[in-house]
Amino acid sequence: SKLSNIYFNDFEIQALTLALIEKTFTKKFRKLNISDLKTFIPDKVFKACLETVKDIKNDYKLFLNDPNFLVRFIIHVNNLFDRVKFSKQETEDTMLTGLALQYPFIYDLSLYTAEDLSKHLNISISYTETTYLLLHFGSYLISRKQNLINTVIITVNYYNNADSLLTSLSKHFGDDISISEIKTNFSNEDINSKLILTTEDNIDVKDNNYVVKITPFLTDTDVIKIKKMINKIRHDVQTDKIIKFLHEFTSPNLFFNDLNFKNKKQCLVYAADKLLQYQYVGKDFLNEICERERMAPTLFDTVAMPHSLKLNAKKSQMVVMINNKPIKWSVDNKSQLIILISVNKNDRDIFEDLLQALIDELSIRKNVQSLINSNNYNIFYTKIVNLMKNKSFD
Template sequence: MDPPNFYKIGVLTMGSTLNLNIFINQYSLNNIVLHFAISMERIRQGYILTENDQDILKDNLDKQELTLTNEITKVLARKYDIHFPESEIYKLALQFVGLYDKSLIENNNEQQVETYVDSTILSVLKDVLRRAEDIYLIDFEDNDFINKLAIHLQGLFYRSQFQKFNRNSNLLDIKISYPIIYDISVYIASLIQEKIDITFNEDEISFIALHIGSLLEKEKAIDKNYIRVLLIANDYHGIRDQITKKIKNRLGSSVQIQSVSDYNDNQFFHYDLLVTTDRKVATTYEGSVFIKPFLTDRDLIKIEKRIDVKKKQHQKDLIDKLIKRFFSESLYFNQIDPSGLMVSDIIKHMNQMMIAEGYVDENFFYSVQRREKMSPTSFPSGIAVPHSVELDALKSGISILTLQEPIVWSDQEIKVVALVAINKKESKKFNKFFELFIEIVSESYNVEQLRKSENCDEFITKLKIMADELIDKNILI
């Protein structure tokens, strides 16, 4: 027979789930198709699963899951001339545990959701989200978000009874690109796990991150990192208003425009960029942009480029302040010999110094350990970034420890450790920097360059240069 075709199996699987009105996302589909392909290849080579657990699975699987699996295996059997034993069918049916009727999402019917989702799960979820709101200052009061996450948790509850979890192929990307969202997900998962018999692995935590990311994207506030523009132009026949409107249409919320026909020197101190139709004003004030009274595309491009430069400089200045604020010579430990040290020993040593410097209290170490158990903070680039599961530091800061030789930290070779302490009141400012920091240290080359620093000042200088390069490449905070 022909070897099983991954794409064709996917089409057949998706077609069957559509027939039964089952919701299946791309991540789940990839996992399911892979299991069917492996099963078919195993059967073709004569390796059949034993029937030891067949009765247990048969008694616990829902009728819909077995019906769906039987439908798919019948189609595959005809297509590839292959026989699926009952033991294989029951194992494959596990892939559909926790999937649900599409109408639950499409209609967003709260009563229907409450019928599907166990009342305890729904109650715990709402309580956990309220606690997360207090910690992270995010509004989770969105029915669509809560309902979809509740449905996902109900599915996870079913799957965890069989120790069956969905893989997320984008797990590492989510951890690196959205570290704050991932941390919020770890926190939410840890609280839910304390109250309900649900097991979360890293992949399942990353699915919660996708729900949270979707909510934050939908509710993204207007960009407050705007550039203040002072427009000086005569208002003959409403020209000034026309210019203002054209600039706003082009640049949107990234600018705040104040337009005047007269001016004085004091006004310029309150604005980032001067735009004018008066050539004398333009030549008097350095950095101003001269435009024509009837604004052209070339004028708009000039304004846009100058604003981009100003915005990037604002970001560089902000990062410079945050680096100076969150890194300290007293929390920098260079070229430590890791011989005989365990990961917990390193965290404990760094934690003790943070206690001595007034950044954290005695409980911080245990909170960091709890976070590590939920999802290790080591990265393939050679850095570990341990931190608490809550924003419970006395003040925000980052302790840096570089190693003479790498140590193994949850299957990753680590050369640099950054122990992060975040105070709730400083979280918004800290988060601006933290995401950029993770973006920097996700690159092996950057970690190695930082590790070679002779002292804290050199480390900070290198970090600033790396941050500026990212900002210049439009990887903005």
């Protein structure tokens, strides 16, 4: 302040203090206690954050007690609480809408958190602040989900080229693969790794192995080939999971076409009633999905996927509905294919993966049109499975 003749008010000093604490805590969180923040964070905000984390645990079965997350979350909410005092209500943030397509589960979690904090703190949280919450959750949850692909290298150890190759691979793919072994004498009986990188020709491997032929000294072309294979492995593993979920969470009894809904409410009532008849959901389910629609329509391009923010269904299930004509779902858009989803909290991870996979495929309009033309469940199921499988990595 003395050097630049700038005056900092109490609010700015507090924000700067919290920013410095967050940086220090990130490096030394194992030596510090969350309660240390009570010196700087109002008790009302501190308690609200802990209550919201508890509510997320109860409704999502998501545990966020990691100090490296919690301290940042508390500081974030405190700054949010201060900003709300000076902010005005606004229309929906276009950035938030875009992120909803990329990270639909984290989007839902952010809406839930904003609503929950609003109740605990008696404030109204804007769309912009909800976007900040989404980015906050995303940076933590996405990094936590990264899985390394178990990899074996097969090469002749000539002039220590194996060591050089290992160094290059670690530099380019340290966040993607875990190199478990370097083999100079190959035998396929003892390879259980998913990915095999080899400098040798015509190696005999098992059907479930993915093989990339590379040069002894990693080239740019080798890097591109390995990246494509990593993407293919992740897609194939994820697709196998998604297809299993689709088989488990869909059924001919909950597939309906040739429907004549006049509006969105008729559709939601119909689907919720079907799930209630099978005792998959509780009596409040309809109110919960309507409340979720009130917060933000569950329309992803032209496909609606209504669901509750609370993952409290007795059984996870999907109701597939094809209306004869598109019905208005949001202010500017209509939907003809509606997939209503009930989710049990024990299936949270499954729901996250499934929702993302569906959005990825159903954001392509020709895929949607193909599904709309399905005359029965078996045709619909076969088509959607093929969409999931037939992704090109060329």
